[in-house]
Amino acid sequence: MVVGYVLLVIYDVQRLFDIDKTNEAVAAIHAQKITLADVQGSNLPPVPDQAENDATVAGIDKNNNGVRDDVELAIFKKYPSDKKARGAALQYASAEQMYLTKVFNTETWKAVAEETGRAGLCILETETEIDWENIQELVANTQLRKETRTKNFEFITSHGSAGENPCDTAVN
Amino acid sequence: MRHSCKLIFLSLLFFLPFSTQAASCSEEGYTVVFVNGIFNTREQAENSQFKLQQKLKTKLNGESLTVRLGYNPSHLAGLGDLAQLAVQSFGTSISTFDRDTILLQIHPEVTTRKLLLVGHSQGTLYANDMYGYLAANGEPKGAVGVYNVATPANYVAGGGTYLTSEYDSLIALYADYVKRAGGLLPLAPNFIADGSSVGNGHSFIDNYLEYGGERIVKDIQSGLGRLKAGEGTATEGCFTPPDEGLGYKVQKVFFAAADPASSGVKTAAVAGFNGTVAAVGGVRNGLAAVGSLFGSVAKAVIPEARTENLPGSHDVVSALYGSSVTEENLREFGLLEEQGGAVVLAVQKPEEKEAGEVQGVETQKEEEPAVPQEPLIPPPPSFGGGGGYSPGFGGGGGAAPAVATAAAEEPAAEPVVEATSTPATSTPAVVSVSSDGTTYSSSDVSPVRIVVTFNTSMATTSVAIQGILQTVGDCGDADAATACVDYPLPAIEPAINYNLTVLAATSTDGLVMPAASVHTFVVDTLGPTVTVNNLFVKTTLPVITGTTVDSSPGMTVQVLINNMLYTVAPAGGEWAAQLLPGQELLEGQSYTAVASSSADLAGNPPGNVASGTVVVDLTAPALDTPELSEGGSFASTSPVAISFTVSDANLADASCSFDNDLFVACPDSGVFSATLALGAHYFNLIANDSAGNQTAILQNFTVE
Numbered sequence: 122m123v124v125g126y127v128l129l130v131i132y133d134v135q136r137l138f139d140i141d142k143t144n145e146a147v148a149a150i151h152a153q154k155i156t157l158a159d160v161q162g163s164n165l166p167p168v169p170d171q172a173e174n175d176a177t178v179a180g181i182d183k184n185n186n187g188v189r190d191d192v193e194l195a196i197f198k199k200y201p202s203d204k205k206a207r208g209a210a211l212q213y214a215s216a217e218q219m220y221l222t223k224v225f226n227t228e229t230w231k232a233v234a235e236e237t238g239r240a241g242l243c244i245l246e247t248e249t250e251i252d253w254e255n256i257q258e259l260v261a262n263t264q265l266r267k268e269t270r271t272k273n274f275e276f277i278t279s280h281g282s283a284g285e286n287p288c289d290t291a292v293n
Numbered sequence: 294m295r296h297s298c299k300l301i302f303l304s305l306l307f308f309l310p311f312s313t314q315a316a317s318c319s320e321e322g323y324t325v326v327f328v329n330g331i332f333n334t335r336e337q338a339e340n341s342q343f344k345l346q347q348k349l350k351t352k353l354n355g356e357s358l359t360v361r362l363g364y365n366p367s368h369l370a371g372l373g374d375l376a377q378l379a380v381q382s383f384g385t386s387i388s389t390f391d392r393d394t395i396l397l398q399i400h401p402e403v404t405t406r407k408l409l410l411v412g413h414s415q416g417t418l419y420a421n422d423m424y425g426y427l428a429a430n431g432e433p434k435g436a437v438g439v440y441n442v443a444t445p446a447n448y449v450a451g452g453g454t455y456l457t458s459e460y461d462s463l464i465a466l467y468a469d470y471v472k473r474a475g476g477l478l479p480l481a482p483n484f485i486a487d488g489s490s491v492g493n494g495h496s497f498i499d500n501y502l503e504y505g506g507e508r509i510v511k512d513i514q515s516g517l518g519r520l521k522a523g524e525g526t527a528t529e530g531c532f533t534p535p536d537e538g539l540g541y542k543v544q545k546v547f548f549a550a551a552d553p554a555s556s557g558v559k560t561a562a563v564a565g566f567n568g569t570v571a572a573v574g575g576v577r578n579g580l581a582a583v584g585s586l587f588g589s590v591a592k593a594v595i596p597e598a599r600t601e602n603l604p605g606s607h608d609v610v611s612a613l614y615g616s617s618v619t620e621e622n623l624r625e626f627g628l629l630e631e632q633g634g635a636v637v638l639a640v641q642k643p644e645e646k647e648a649g650e651v652q653g654v655e656t657q658k659e660e661e662p663a664v665p666q667e668p669l670i671p672p673p674p675s676f677g678g679g680g681g682y683s684p685g686f687g688g689g690g691g692a693a694p695a696v697a698t699a700a701a702e703e704p705a706a707e708p709v710v711e712a713t714s715t716p717a718t719s720t721p722a723v724v725s726v727s728s729d730g731t732t733y734s735s736s737d738v739s740p741v742r743i744v745v746t747f748n749t750s751m752a753t754t755s756v757a758i759q760g761i762l763q764t765v766g767d768c769g770d771a772d773a774a775t776a777c778v779d780y781p782l783p784a785i786e787p788a789i790n791y792n793l794t795v796l797a798a799t800s801t802d803g804l805v806m807p808a809a810s811v812h813t814f815v816v817d818t819l820g821p822t823v824t825v826n827n828l829f830v831k832t833t834l835p836v837i838t839g840t841t842v843d844s845s846p847g848m849t850v851q852v853l854i855n856n857m858l859y860t861v862a863p864a865g866g867e868w869a870a871q872l873l874p875g876q877e878l879l880e881g882q883s884y885t886a887v888a889s890s891s892a893d894l895a896g897n898p899p900g901n902v903a904s905g906t907v908v909v910d911l912t913a914p915a916l917d918t919p920e921l922s923e924g925g926s927f928a929s930t931s932p933v934a935i936s937f938t939v940s941d942a943n944l945a946d947a948s949c950s951f952d953n954d955l956f957v958a959c960p961d962s963g964v965f966s967a968t969l970a971l972g973a974h975y976f977n978l979i980a981n982d983s984a985g986n987q988t989a990i991l992q993n994f995t996v997e
Binding site for chain 1: 326334335336338339340342343346347350351359361362363364366395398399402
């Protein structure tokens with residue numbers, strides 16, 4: 122009984138130590154937004170070096186908008202004229218990228234899942250059929266990224282979607 | 294300093310629930326909570342939730358509709374879930390830990406009063422369980438519903454509906470397992486769709502949503518539509534979340550330690566039964582390392598293997614894991630003799646049996662089936678009265694339907710006719726089907742009741758008509774050997790043979806009908822219809838013609854024209870009435886012919902009275918070339934243009950050509966032209982009318 126109590130106390134200590142770090146990370150996840158400039162392509166990145174891009178989980182995001190450059194360019198190529206679809210796809214890609222880079226516990230996984238859910242609802246609001254599973258594949262395009270995503274999904278928990286407004290940008 | 298303060302209050306905080314945030318509960322909007330099954334990857338569970346949202350859209354009846362994930366975690370690399378599933382097949386549960394975890398997690402997420410729990414696979418057992426919890430903890434009657442997909446459960450809580458594919462081999466194997474083990478048979482399959490047999494037929498996305506998506510959407514929308522927001526009793530949120538007591542926290546820490554310790558177990562299991570045995574041993578070792586405090590929990594989660602193999606357990610595991618290992622392999626491995634196959638699906642032997650309790654696995658012997666003392670299907674939990682929720686067998690429960698219904702509209706706890714049990718001592722077989730040799734016509738009141746009679750008392754029966762699963766119910770005749778289908782008659786003409794197939798049936802003692810039983814009946818519910826052809830005829834004694842949908846021997850068609858009635862026998866779907874001398878029609882006149890069929894052989898009266906027009910045209914088209922006389926000439930410097938006229942009251946077509954050129958349709962302008970060489974030529978003009986009269990002219994001319 123005593124051993125069990127000690128184990129439980131250790132478990133809660135670790136949890137409390139991580140609370141501040143978690144709260145900051147969750148806030149950052151929910152603050153990540155696609156901007157109108159991102160959708161319009163005002164700050165489109167150059168084509169990244171594939172080897173360099175795939176060398177790390179995070180890859181290259183030169184314009185620092187949360188969407189990996191190779192994914193961003195692929196989305197622009199796929200939706201060259203439909204800005205609404207492009208915006209939804211970029212938002213979904215941004216959320217998916219966070220599964221790779223922002224998750225370290227259940228709370229952060231849930232925050233990303235809520236943002237992915239919100240991006241999913243944004244996709245449903247568009248009139249274009251967006252292949253969100255293809256975006257998942259674009260984001261998790263290497264073995265390293267696939268494994269990281271799967272590993273981070275060990276933190277999966279029940280969840281809904283974040284916020285009232287599905288789309289980051291109001292693009293027509 | 295801040296962390297030091299935290300440490301001081303640790304003991305107190307340990308006993309506080311994780312989630313204390315208040316949540317509102319709106320009467321507007323719908324929430325769907327998807328509870329995943331086991332053996333999906335976590336990514337698949339997440340994708341399932343969004344796929345479902347994608348199918349359902351975001352609005353229903355002008356109100357918001359959101360799909361939440363109620364994540365049903367996998368424990369001990371799936372082995373804990375298998376043990377849980379095996380125990381749940383006996384109507385009980387190892388623990389409520391996962392159910393309570395899901396409820397705690399979704400508590401802040403559920404913000405609408407109207408809530409539908411959608412379970413898949415093992416998640417359906419939790420969906421049923423959660424319904425009972427919600428009913429007793431704040432949700433008003435009628436505000437919560439359940440819809441289950443690919444369910445191993447024997448009921449749907451709250452009178453909800455379900456969808457289980459005929460091609461779901463996993464559920465079929467599970468049914469086989471519980472049948473042999475004496476557990477609770479799952480609800481009968483009620484869905485067949487081409488392509489839904491892909492893989493093991495069990496995947497929520499690849500099988501059910503892909504091939505049954507429309508049905509699922511319709512069922513869920515229907516389920517949501519029945520929900521009514523009422524006054525709840527919870528003081529915070531839509532329901533009162535479970536208490537995170539000491540028992541819950543102990544299990545939480547236990548799984549936190551044991552789940553990672555068992556990582557790699559599933560991989561070993563996939564590799565074969567040798568791996569599985571080793572894996573179970575590994576988990577046990579891991580559990581032992583956690584400490585003696587958790588010994589009792591470990592024992593509960595992974596019960597001792599029983600002393601003999603559970604028939605079919607390998608098939609289940611093979612299907613679950615996609616293993617290609619066969620029973621022959623197991624013999625080679627020596628595992629059938631060493632209880633290897635029984636380990637994964639081991640079910641803890643009940644400590645004691647109370648009177649009326651369903652027989653457990655240790656009693657099952659196919660050669661000597663035990664006659665159950667109580668119905669196999671216990672009543673589902675219900676709202677109000679009855680002392681709250683009881684997912685198990687407690688007290689023997691109430692009477693249960695003898696036949697699983699495909700889509701129960703009411704909770705099975707409703708009073709049912711007490712069936713007179715026919716001694717169940719033989720393999721089930723169909724004795725008779727009341728529709729055999731019957732022709733259903735418009736004189737039968739739809740739906741017609743079709744009674745399937747067996748040679749023994751039946752627990753479940755699955756019937757398809759024309760390949761579509763039917764709702765099978767009790768006949769209300771106090772005979773457990775009968776099952777009834779109330780079949781809405783389709784509008785059919787002419788008669789068509791319908792196939793009724795008793796796909797599967799299980800007797801109350803768990804014996805399964807060895808093969809499907811196919812029967813035939815005839816449906817002919819509409820009267821025969823006819824048509825009358827519109828005719829242009831070049832005779833005064835024409836043949837009036839038309840079609841009929843029923844030209845069976847003995848059928849007649851009556852035709853009325855020019856005040857004369859003709860009765861003819863149709864053949865090959867057509868009829869013809871020849872006017873006889875003395876009944877001549879007049880040239881240039883239009884007549885209306887009216888026709889109708891006789892009643893058909895099933896007694897259906899004529900389906901229609903048809904009419905058509907008959908025009909008598911004995912005159913051929915009149916042709917003229919007013920600017921060209923025979924042997925005339927044209928100047929060579931311009932294209933030759935020949936004016937012509939065609940006159941007929943019922944002109945069909947006119948064709949022109951020069952010399953031996955191909956005929957072409959003449960232009961509307963009445964002028965036909967071409968550039969021709971110097972010399973002799975001729976102009977052809979042919980015209981036809983609709984009655985088949987034809988006129989042709991040929992004019993010679995010279996180009997100079």
